Amino acid sequence: MTTTIDDAEIAKFQAMAAEWWDPEGKFKPLHMLNPCRLDYITTQIAGEFDRDLRTDRPFAGLRILDIGCGGGLLSEPMARLGAEVVGVDAAERNIPVAQAHAMQSGLEIDYRHTSAEALIETGEPPFDVVLNMEVVEHVSDPLAYLTACQRLLRPGGLMICSTLNRNPKSYVMAIIGAEHVMRWLPKGTHDWSKFITPDELFTLLGKAGLDPVDRMGFVFNPIAWTWRLSERDLSVNYVTASVKPQTP
Template sequence: MTETTINEAEVAKFTAMAEEWWDPTGKFKPLHKFSPVRLGYIREHALRHFARDGATMRPLEGLRIVDVGCGGGLLCEPLSRLGASVTGIDASERNIKIAARHAELSGVDVSYQATTSEALVATGAQFDIVLNMEVVEHVDNVPLYMKSCADLVAPGGLMLTATLNRTARAFALAIVGAEYVLGWLPKGTHDWHKFLTPDEIRTLLSRNGLDITAETGVVYHPLADDWRKSRDMAINYMILAQKPALD
């Protein structure tokens, strides 16, 4: 395979911070704060789409989920606890080692692989749910990346894409505010020019045979110190799409 989605500089950036993935007060503190709303959205739509009983201890039992660009496994572990068969992939071998070590120490069953979405597609793997969470703004060859993620979705399955909008507000808050003023993220974590608008994501999803089924913005509430769903998609947003089932 000659085409790749790997941006070596981005991989190196996150590899350098790998030891801090599970420190809720460290460099990944914003993701720890962000995780509850992401997990709630995944759970909500997985239960609805696959007609699962949310009152059970392991409502996602038997569902195959892949988290593309999983980092240290912040989403993988709780989804595994909900019963899903979870695979986490990341281009950084260091991230995968950290994730695997933490899962082992926590007694959580997650399959981790140091690989890319396009390489996983080449194996013929498909999943009921593909998570594409805060990754698309860090890769090269976005069309190839989105196609490979879509190819990983099994017929009748779902893909959830979460990213940052390319707006002036996103630049002011997600870069100037989060990186330079508040220090929530290391400087240089994001490049505003690599952000994608909802219309661009919708186009890429549709081009690759997926139908948009839901979308939401995600906003920070400073007084409560938490993130919540919102109609406002000007900064952070999530788009859910479905691959048509086979006749």
């Protein structure tokens, strides 16, 4: 079975698995970014599927796949909003961490140690939404990986994909700043050469059979110590939304 899993990348996250739910640990950057990510994700899903976020369980009836789920930082909010959630991760040690936390939180989430390609092989029913956050820069073949994600979506389904831009600023911020100066992440967590520009990602999404419909930046304010969404600044972290075309 063909796979886009990069074993060296998986080993990095295996080593950090126990720290997923520590807001001051090695995943502190994700905990800080998560409210901003959730703002974008929930708004896109609600708009695409005509859901009212003011209701108790606005995503009831939607089937959501969280690829690269880690410890469940996105899977759990999606489950609380009423979705049926499948969280998958290629790093085996992440799964029991995610399962234990979901149980403590009283949430039913289907966590699995597997990959997008393996889900296709086993005939997994299609999903309404695929969350593909901060994963594409860690795989061996981005186009093959995104194509596998597209195959897991139903026609009319939505994929949210975030990653890091590739330019001098992202090297300074994501590599030197986050890994060497702030020490938010272990050195070597990211490979700058595998970062993808927004235009490159839009091209890849199109080649994978998806229609890109939106992109926005995640911008960090070092004074307020917060993240915000930006329509103009995609220079470091950014997110995209794309839709799988309806079949004729």
